[in-house]
Amino acid sequence: xxxxxxxxxAGEVAxxxxxxxxDDLTKPAGSLGQLETLLERIARITERPVPQLERPHLLLFAxxxxxxxxxxxxxxxxxxxxxxxxxxxxxxxxxxxxxxxxVHLTVVDVGVRVPVEHPGVVARKVAPGTRNLAAGxxxxxxxxxxxxxxxxxxxxxxxxxxxxVLLLGEMGIGNTTAASALAAYLLxxxxxxxxxxxxxxxxxxxAHKRAVVxxxxxxxxxxxxxxxxxxxxxxxxxxAAMAGVCLVAASRRVPVLLDGFITTAAALWAVTVDPxxxxxxxxxxxxxxxxxxxxxERLHLDxxxxxxxxxxxxxxxxxxxxxxxxxxxxxAETATFSDxxxxxx
Amino acid sequence: xxxxxxxxxAGEVAxxxxxxxxDDLTKPAGSLGQLETLLERIARITERPVPQLERPHLLLFAxxxxxxxxxxxxxxxxxxxxxxxxxxxxxxxxxxxxxxxxVHLTVVDVGVRVPVEHPGVVARKVAPGTRNLAAGxxxxxxxxxxxxxxxxxxxxxxxxxxxxVLLLGEMGIGNTTAASALAAYLLxxxxxxxxxxxxxxxxxxxAHKRAVVxxxxxxxxxxxxxxxxxxxxxxxxxxAAMAGVCLVAASRRVPVLLDGFITTAAALWAVTVDPxxxxxxxxxxxxxxxxxxxxxERLHLDxxxxxxxxxxxxxxxxxxxxxxxxxxxxxAETATFSDxxxxxx
Numbered sequence: 001x002x003x004x005x006x007x008x009x010a011g012e013v014a015x016x017x018x019x020x021x022x023d024d025l026t027k028p029a030g031s032l033g034q035l036e037t038l039l040e041r042i043a044r045i046t047e048r049p050v051p052q053l054e055r056p057h058l059l060l061f062a063x064x065x066x067x068x069x070x071x072x073x074x075x076x077x078x079x080x081x082x083x084x085x086x087x088x089x090x091x092x093x094x095x096x097x098x099x100x101x102x103v104h105l106t107v108v109d110v111g112v113r114v115p116v117e118h119p120g121v122v123a124r125k126v127a128p129g130t131r132n133l134a135a136g137x138x139x140x141x142x143x144x145x146x147x148x149x150x151x152x153x154x155x156x157x158x159x160x161x162x163x164x165v166l167l168l169g170e171m172g173i174g175n176t177t178a179a180s181a182l183a184a185y186l187l188x189x190x191x192x193x194x195x196x197x198x199x200x201x202x203x204x205x206x207a208h209k210r211a212v213v214x215x216x217x218x219x220x221x222x223x224x225x226x227x228x229x230x231x232x233x234x235x236x237x238x239x240a241a242m243a244g245v246c247l248v249a250a251s252r253r254v255p256v257l258l259d260g261f262i263t264t265a266a267a268l269w270a271v272t273v274d275p276x277x278x279x280x281x282x283x284x285x286x287x288x289x290x291x292x293x294x295x296x297e298r299l300h301l302d303x304x305x306x307x308x309x310x311x312x313x314x315x316x317x318x319x320x321x322x323x324x325x326x327x328x329x330x331x332a333e334t335a336t337f338s339d340x341x342x343x344x345x
Numbered sequence: 346x347x348x349x350x351x352x353x354x355a356g357e358v359a360x361x362x363x364x365x366x367x368d369d370l371t372k373p374a375g376s377l378g379q380l381e382t383l384l385e386r387i388a389r390i391t392e393r394p395v396p397q398l399e400r401p402h403l404l405l406f407a408x409x410x411x412x413x414x415x416x417x418x419x420x421x422x423x424x425x426x427x428x429x430x431x432x433x434x435x436x437x438x439x440x441x442x443x444x445x446x447x448v449h450l451t452v453v454d455v456g457v458r459v460p461v462e463h464p465g466v467v468a469r470k471v472a473p474g475t476r477n478l479a480a481g482x483x484x485x486x487x488x489x490x491x492x493x494x495x496x497x498x499x500x501x502x503x504x505x506x507x508x509x510v511l512l513l514g515e516m517g518i519g520n521t522t523a524a525s526a527l528a529a530y531l532l533x534x535x536x537x538x539x540x541x542x543x544x545x546x547x548x549x550x551x552a553h554k555r556a557v558v559x560x561x562x563x564x565x566x567x568x569x570x571x572x573x574x575x576x577x578x579x580x581x582x583x584x585a586a587m588a589g590v591c592l593v594a595a596s597r598r599v600p601v602l603l604d605g606f607i608t609t610a611a612a613l614w615a616v617t618v619d620p621x622x623x624x625x626x627x628x629x630x631x632x633x634x635x636x637x638x639x640x641x642e643r644l645h646l647d648x649x650x651x652x653x654x655x656x657x658x659x660x661x662x663x664x665x666x667x668x669x670x671x672x673x674x675x676x677a678e679t680a681t682f683s684d685x686x687x688x689x690x
Contacts, residue, residue, distance in 0.1 A: 026431055027438050028419070028544035032660075033633065033653030074373070074690040082687040086371055091680025093372050100674045101667075199373035200690060288378065305668075306651055308378030315377075322446075322667035323650075329445045335436025342427040345419040345545060 010047045011253075011279075015040045017049030018331065025334040026342045034302060035327040038282070042328070045255050045280050046164075050332050053255065056321055057104040057163035058314045059154050059245055060087065060094065061238035062121075063111030063147075064129030065174030066138065067216075072177045072209045074200045077129075080173045081114040083313075087171065088120035093311060094169060097318035103167065106158065110150050111172075111237030124150040126237050133181060134216045137233040139240075144228060147237040151244025159248070165255045166245060167284075167321065168263040169314020170238045176289065179265035180213050181234040183291045185224065186268050187298060190214065194291030196261070199310060227272045239266040246270035250277040257282045257324065258301075259317040260309065261289035268295055284320030285309055355392040356598075356624075360385045362394030363676065370679040371687045379647060380672040383627070387673070390600050390625050391509075395677050398600065401666055402449040402508035403659045404499050404590055405432065405439065407466075408456030408492075408582035409474030410519030411483065412561075417522045417554045419545045422474075425518045426459040428658075432516065433465035438656060439514060442663035448512065451503065455495050456517075456582030469495040471582050478526060479561045482578040484585075489573060492582040496589025504593070510600045511590060512629075512666060513608040514659020515583045521634065524610035525558050526579040528636045530569065531613050532643060535559065539636030541606070544655060572617045584611040591615035595622040602627045602669065603646075604662040605654065606634035613640055629665030630654055 018040050023029050030036060042051045062084045068077045086092045088107050090099065098105040108122040113129040126146045130138040139147070155166060176198035183194045191213035197206055220233040231240050243266045249256045250270075258264050258281055270277040283296050285305035296303060304320045337344050363385050368374050375381060387396045407429045413422045431437045433452050435444065443450040453467040458474040471491045475483040484492070503511060521543035528539045536558035542551055565578040576585050588611045594601045595615070603609050603626060615622040628641050630650035641648060649665040682689050 025438070026428065026436060027656050031544060031654065031656035032438070033655065035652060035654075035664075076688055079688050082685070083371065086680055086685040086687055089680075089685070091371060091685045093370070093377070093675050093679050096675050096678040097671055099678075100671055199376060304652070307380060307649070307668075309376065309380075310378065311372055311376035319380075319668060319671060322671075323652075323664060326442055326445055326664060326667075330438050330441050333441040333444075334438050335431055335434075340427070340431040340434070340436045342431055343421055343424050 011044040014047045014049045015044040018043035021049060021331060024336045026337055026340050039327050039331050042255055045253055047253060051328055052332060053165040053324060053328050055162045055164045056167055057106060057158040058098055058167040058169050058318065059158060060105065060107045060169035060171065060314050061110050061151065061241040062107065062171040063237035064113040065172055065178055065236055066130045066132035067134055067177050067212065068174040069132050070134050070212045072212055073173050073198065075173050077113060077173045080171060081112050081116055083171050084109065084112060084116050084121060085118045087313065088118040092313060093315050094313035094318060097315060101318060101321055103318060103321060106154060108150065108154055108241065110147050110241045126150060130236050133178060133234055134212045138178065138235055139232050141228060141232050144232040144235065144240050147240035148244035151241030152248050155245040155248035159252060159254060165257060166249055167257045167314055167317040168242050168245060169259050169317060170242060170262050171313055172236060172238050175236055175238065175262050177209060177213060178234065178236040178239060179262040180291060181216050182230065182239065182269055183265045183295055184213060184217060185230060185234060186272065187294055189294065194294060196289035196291065227269065231269055242266035243270040246277045247274055249280045250274050254280060255282050256280050257284050257317045257321060259284060259314045260287040260312055261292040262312060264292060264295040268299060285316035287316065356389040359392045359394045360389040363388035366394060366676060369681045371682055371685050384672050384676050387600055390598055392598060396673055397677060398510040398669060398673050400507045400509045401512055402451060402503040403443055403512040403514050403663065404503060405450065405452045405514035405516065405659050406455050406496065406583035406586040407452065407516040409458040410517055410523055410581055411475045411477035412479055412522050412557065413519040414477050415479050415557045417557055418518050418543065420518050422458060422518045425516060426457045426461055428516050429454060429457060429461050429466060430463045432658065433463040437658060438660050439658035439663060442660060446663060446666055448663060448666060451499060453495065453499055453586065455492050455586045471495060475581050478523060478579055479557045483523065483580055484577050486573060486577050489577040489580065489585050492585035493589040496586030497593050500590040500593035504597060504599065510602060511594055512602045512659055512662040513587050513590060514604050514662060515587060515607050516658055517581060517583050520581055520583065520607050522554060522558060523579065523581040523584060524607040525636060526561050527575065527584065527614055528610045528640055529558060529562060530575060530579060531617065532639055534639065539639060541634035541636065572614065576614055587611035588615040591622045592619055594625045595619050599625060600627050601625050602629050602662045602666060604629060604659050605632040605657055606637040607657060609637060609640040613644060630661035632661065
């Protein structure tokens with residue numbers, strides 16, 4: 001406990017020093033807007049007044065969802081495995097973005113239904129997908145724990161390899177439904193407030209998807225006694241794994257750049273397990289999913305982008321990454337008023 | 346006229362082919378949100394279905410403003426020349442961002458009051474600043490024309506050097522006041538709707554700045570018969586030069602990535618001279634200046650970033666540039682459904 005108090009004080013000192021430096025740079029005070037708040041936050045997380053984030057790793061977790069048998073997705077479940085191969089082969093949007101930005105990409109199979117036939121994927125399959133959360137628990141407690149552990153160990157491996165910022169991504173047909181169930185429960189909202197079109201269901205299927213989530217919530221609510229019950233019954237293997245990443249990042253004071261609704265639902269669950277996880281999160285964007293805005297508000301996070309993205313795969317985190325990278329460069333490299341002999345206001 | 350009709354048809358065909366390709370990429374239809382609209386627009390401008398923008402040049406124009414004698418800025422006028430040197434020496438925010446992104450930076454003195462003592466600046470000084478637009482015309486017609494020509498020739502030189510996208514930037518203490526006068530007149534709005542804090546005036550000075558703009562509008566309104574009267578009486582040397590860039594870009598079909606309020610005011614004036622200029626503009630961000638949103642709405646432009654920036658110097662364009670660059674990469678490099686053997690929705 002003393003350790004935790006000391007840590008927080010070091011972060012506050014770093015944030016104040018970042019603030020002082022921002023005010024001393026040759027620019028009008030406050031003129032970088034939201035990027036100034038971002039820099040103070042990164043300084044607080046890393047406990048460094050001039051943080052340098054230069055080795056980003058995108059950790060992308062893939063898994064299938066039994067709830068797809070309810071017909072909640074525009075895509076058939078086989079697409080999860082196909083897209084994982086596409087990502088590993090460099091053909092997906094996230095592959096293109098990661099390559100263009102020099103972001104190290106790790107793709108982890110924590111629960112794809114079929115064997116993933118690509119040597120690039122990290123095999124940590126806990127189960128061949130979850131069970132249908134609208135008919136019973138999505139996972140066993142042991143499966144949820146194993147998936148969190150897979151995420152934890154993936155994060156530890158990335159940090160050991162030199163990562164100084166972690167980007168989260170996911171791939172899983174049906175996972176907006178699981179994330180909606182988690183989010184609705186954690187936010188204490190009805191499904192109608194959080195369920196959206198996902199990657200593109202039509203209005204009829206949207207109404208059905210909401211009904212499925214409400215049915216799942218009614219089924220499981222009497223059995224949700226602790227955070228692990230929530231993840232076990234309503235969650236998913238990639239959701240649990242991403243939460244594991246957040247928990248490691250919290251203890252190691254490493255920033256986590258979230259992607260969309262699904263990564264943010266996983267992060268909010270991690271915060272219910274360890275409130276310190278809230279301190280290391282950065283919001284890349286707010287998506288078209290209505291629940292995403294609500295999750296970000298609950299976490300007091302201000303997204304960098306508002307582009308109506310709804311792709312997943314870490315694509316929003318990858319698109320926001322240059323802003324984080326550039327903000328750090330500005331703090332480190334801009335001249336001060338005295339250095340540059342520029343008159344102050 | 347036939348040439349112009351043919352050109353527009355080529356642009357429409359390219360935009361439709363970009364749209365078709367976007368729908369064939371291995372991602373949910375429409376899931377890149379606003380970036381998909383951006384890509385269609387760039388295809389339309391460049392008449393290329395898969396546009397590749399790889400050689401960005403930031404053209405940054407600096408000038409002083411006689412209206413500073415009214416006390417409208419938080420900074421003394423000497424800061425313009427000091428900041429131009431700082432930008433050329435690599436110490437300003439825009440220098441840091443341009444360096445980090447590999448954007449070629451050209452700094453042009455079109456009207457700094459004092460001699461700019463740096464070999465890196467392009468010397469195109471039309472006059473040592475404008476006169477006080479609240480007391481009389483800011484420029485002579487010959488000065489306004491010479492400044493537009495300086496902008497045109499700077500743009501032509503950048504294109505000759507290989508630029509395939511132009512970013513606009515400006516530096517000039519007092520230039521939010523001139524831009525506000527231009528914007529208020531062109532938008533037919535009172536000063537109160539468009540005048541903001543600029544780089545940071547306090548509430549009392551904000552009220553004074555609004556009064557100065559209203560006084561200028563009342564003084565000049567009877568004499569504003571054509572677009573050149575507007576620029577001559579209410580504008581500024583860097584505003585005229587940036588408009589010249591937009592006019593060249595329109596005829597050469599090259600995208601122009603705007604920065605903040607001041608660059609957008611210059612672009613709207615260019616559109617009054619040549620409506621085709623409207624077609625080549627891209628909005629990087631919407632700033633904290635209230636008039637910026639109004640200008641973007643008039644130009645039917647949707648900004649990529651909403652970060653509350655109010656710095657200028659092309660900083661917003663530089664921060665949005667990675668999104669443009671990455672969007673083009675995604676369109677060019679993402680696998681199609683048939684290539685990747687992924688099942689469609």
